[in-house]
Amino acid sequence: MVHTIIQPDDTWILWAFLAGWAAVSIYLEQKYEWASKISGAIIALVGAMLLANFNVIPTDSPVYDTVWSYVVPLAIPLLLFQSNILKIWNESGRLLLMFLISAIGTVVGAIVGFFLLKDLIPVLDKVTAMMTGSYIGGSVNLAALSARFDTPGELVSSAVVADNLMMALYFLVLILIPALSFFRKRFKTPYIDELEQNSEDGNSNLAASYWKGKEISLKDIGLAVGTAFVLVAISFKLAELFGRIIPSGVDAPFLLNAISGILGDNYLMLTTITLLSVTIFSRYFERINGAHEIGTYLIYIFFVVIGVPASLPIILQNAPLLLVLVFIMVSMNMIISFVLGKIFKFNLEEVIIASNANIGGPTTAAAMAISKGWSKLVAPILIVGTLGYIIGNYIGAVIGYWFGLY
Structure with a gap:
């Protein structure tokens, strides 16, 4: 067990760091042009990564679990309060196609990585199956596939x-x-262009311009946060109910597994219930100010947490070749996503968000869209990325059974 200055059970100190560093990241992004160019999300993530690797903060704590369990679910509905479901439908079709193209990159990376390393890493077929699922739908699939293939615990860790x-x-x-001219010259960037055109008074700091002050009352805060809690509670309870009554698992038919995966998924249900509520009760949600700002702050806390577990000493000590495997898989995902994205004329923002949704899942992709100010892509990528849970599970299983033959 690595000793750290701040212990995993120092709850208030860790919360002070998460909330405080998220606030500092936002402040720097809006105050200084250099910080705006690299984005507050990177500042939040890198700061946490450095402190974790220098053993200042622990890489694992119940506090971080709380962020995943409560902070992220609350952020999602808050960020969807102003969503137009018709526009979302139009955007989702393009993003779904780009997401599937990106998933091809993950599969190619899995095949290349497996045949290069199969004689060097034990039970690599099981590990590659896990990582294929993870890099098509996020870490939820990693847990599911590790259980399906009974992967040894130390390799899973x-x-x-x-x-x-x-x-x-x-x-x-x-x-x-998005800040590199190489990519800006080769891809269309409608969302970035819109942000730059809307930047007022020649302000080169897009973050400060986008998040300029607006009127918000105590009533707005109460309605925004209270409504978010209600939406999360209803959605998660419904998902739990459907997950319990619809058969799923290895012995269940494909169709029932798919239905259970869709209706029983917390985040897909939350997105669906929120979008329906916003569409049906549009006047109510349109009158609430500040929901987007509150949700974005919560997402910045999430970005801090993402950087925490990235401990280089642990991986170098335990299984350095696994780092080579995931590097190959992520590199192939990136190369194929950007090359085919260019060939099929996708926007730069769509390629970035789709690749992110493959590697990290819908929450990280939505968080990146929010941090860059691409608010119209938030709801579509949540929907598409959540469907990746199902797609990734099945592709990961096929990969595992195939590689098991070797």
Whole structure:
């Protein structure tokens, strides 16, 4: 067990760090042009990563679990209060196609990585199956596939650390790409262009311009937060109910597994219930100010947590070759996503968000869209990315059974 200055059970100190560093990241992003260019999301993530690797904060704590369990679910409905469901439908079709193209990159990376390393890593067929599922739908699939293939616990733990490290590094790359002229010259960037055109008074700091002050009352805060709690409670309870009554698992038919995966998924149900509520009671939601700001702050706390588990010493000590495997898989995902994205004329923002949704899942993709100000992509990528849970599980299972033959 690695000793850290701040212990895992120092709850208030860890919360002070998470909430405080998220606030500092937002402040720097809006105050300084250099910080705006690299984005507050990177500042939040890198700060946590450095402190974790220098053993200042622990890489695992119940506090971080609380962020995943409560902070992220509350952020999602808050960020969807102003969503137009008709526009979302139009955007989701393009994003779904780009997401599937990106998933091809993950599969190619899995095949290349397996045949290069199969003689060097024990039970690599099981590990590659886990990582294929993880890099098509997020870490939820990693847990499901590790149970399906009964992967040894020590390999699962090492794979999780390698996954977190590579995921954090890749997110840094994706967040930086829109600022690079190489990509701006080769892809259309409608969302970035819109942000730049809307920047007022010649302000070069897009973050400060986008998040300029607006009127907000105590009533707005109460309605926004209270409504978010109600939506999360109803959605999660419904998902739990459907997950319990619809058969699923290895012995269940494919169709029932698919239905259970859709209706029994917390985040897909939350997104669906929120969008229906916003559409049906549009006047109520349109009158609430500040929901987007509150939700975004919560997402910045989430970005801090993403950087925490990326511990380089742990992975180098336990299973350095797993880092090579995930590097190959993520690299192939990126190369194929951007090459085919260019060939099929997808926007740069769509390629970045779709690749993110593959590697990290819908929550990280939505968080990146929010941090970059691409608010119209938030709801579509939540829907598409959540469907990736189902797609990734089945593709990961096929990969595992295939590689098991070797």
